[in-house]
Amino acid sequence: MNFKWNYEPPTPERKQQAKELAEKISMSPILAELLIQRGIKTESAAKRFFRPMLNELIDPFLMNDMDVAVDRLNDAMGRKERIMIYGDYDVDGCTAVALVYKFLLQFYSNIEYYIPDRYEEGYGISRKGLDYAAETGVKLIIVLDCGIKAIDEIAYAKSLGIDFIICDHHVPDDELPCAVAILNPKRQDSTYPFKHLCGCGVGFKFMQAFAKNNGIPFSQLIPLLDFCAVSIAADIVPVTGENRIMAFHGLKQLNQNPSVGLKAIIEICGLTGRELTMSDIIFKIGPRINASGRVQNGTETVDLLVEKDMQKALAEAIHINEYNDQRRDIDKQMTEEANQIVARLESQEHQSAIVLYGEGWKKGVVGIVASRMTDMYFRPTVVLSCNDGIASGSARSVAGYDVYDAIKSCRDLLENFGGHTYAVGLTLRVENIPEFRRRFQQYVSEHIGTRQTEASIDIEAEVDFKDITKxxxxxxxxxxxxxxxNPKPLFCTRGVYDYGTSKVVGKQQEHIKLELVDSRSSNVMNGIAFGQSQAARYIKSKRSFDICYTIEENIYKRGEVQLQIEDIKPSDSDNG
Incomplete structure (x- = not known):
């Protein structure tokens, strides 16, 4: 009950605009208002939003260097050169490598993939990986989801006679590596219309261009869109523009005919037979794909993603699920330790950002812990693992704040860093941590808005229960x-009452199963409030209260509406 509710009622002009749009698209004015809030104001724009079409994907050759990249790949195949697909060890990197490898393997066999070991080689392109490539006769490396800052490493590769095509989406520095081609929509000189592709998305665009250039039907790329959907969800990039098109059709592929490896993961997650959503990817599928790279080596994940035999895939998925169980235990312990440190730093509540570090913390889990701290304390957070005088870790941010700029302001203290608006990886010497903490916190305090560090909920529409229909x-x-x-819409209804049958449920009696009525209709609404049992006493007091919620379908009773309640407040409280 500690959230501040942000809600701006529509103006009379907006209401009229929503009414007119609603009539054109045969939809409730409430939902037409949601479209307008998303910048969708015409009937044709609404149709495109609701039915994203693959033929609306942008021409891949509008991306800088795409023609050069395709020519170099064609040359490599023509000369029968050995090609390596190299990628980061997280979900985005592994899905990108799997996508490019699976597609090219249909036309060319002298190809392999390589995922660096997080603990032995660290993030990005490693000397060890390059030496291995040289030893095995690789002449072309296609690197995915990293490489944009690997100036020294790519210069070293060039000295070994190895060319690079970079497919990345992280923010580049002013100086770019000496690669043959750099595919990155965030290049300063980029002419590409959509800037927010994930690494897997950039890989898909490269394969789309290769297919177009070689007369390969686009239909052969569609089975790979499930990888794009997984990557877009897990990498938390905007679900707009091209990402929305790829996520929409990728989810369709994931539900109807997923690749063997993803089908095995879906089965071990207990999701078989359910309509999969982006949330299922974020909370179930993504963590398992990530687990191998966090605990052991991401190569095992790519092995699973490109597997063709279902029985082998299931065995690999079970093995990776064991890594996920280990990751959970490590994550829980590190989160508890991090919370204890924050509790000791009493002054932390007056700081606009958090910087934590621990000797021996597992590098593969610091990003998860940083995310948890950000969610708990509503502040940009950096979590570092210290080993042998070097600290490496991850930064995560709150909605609307660019943590990359904050990290960049401290670059003279860093050995390396890279990322994007909401997630950054960094390394620095342990002795630089106190000064980094001071400067990072100072920069954030000078550039972050008060509202960005509040525990707040953005409500899109206020509705009565009579409006909530099938x-x-x-x-x-x-x-x-x-x-x-494109967040899941949050609604609120004010002045609701317990129908008399609401009850506390759950193993620890931590949730509330609700049956509610409002004062304006006789509709009884079912709802579930996870982790909010502290509100039960007030609810049973027969006094009115306000709720904010998402509108869901009850997974146990198809077609039945259920409210997933995010927050509950007494009706006389100040909701902001």
Missing amino acids: KLLNDLKKFAPYGPE
């Missing part, structure tokens, strides 16, 4: 897939 639920489904810049 048609509204079905129309609302068309807004998916959800993600940054």
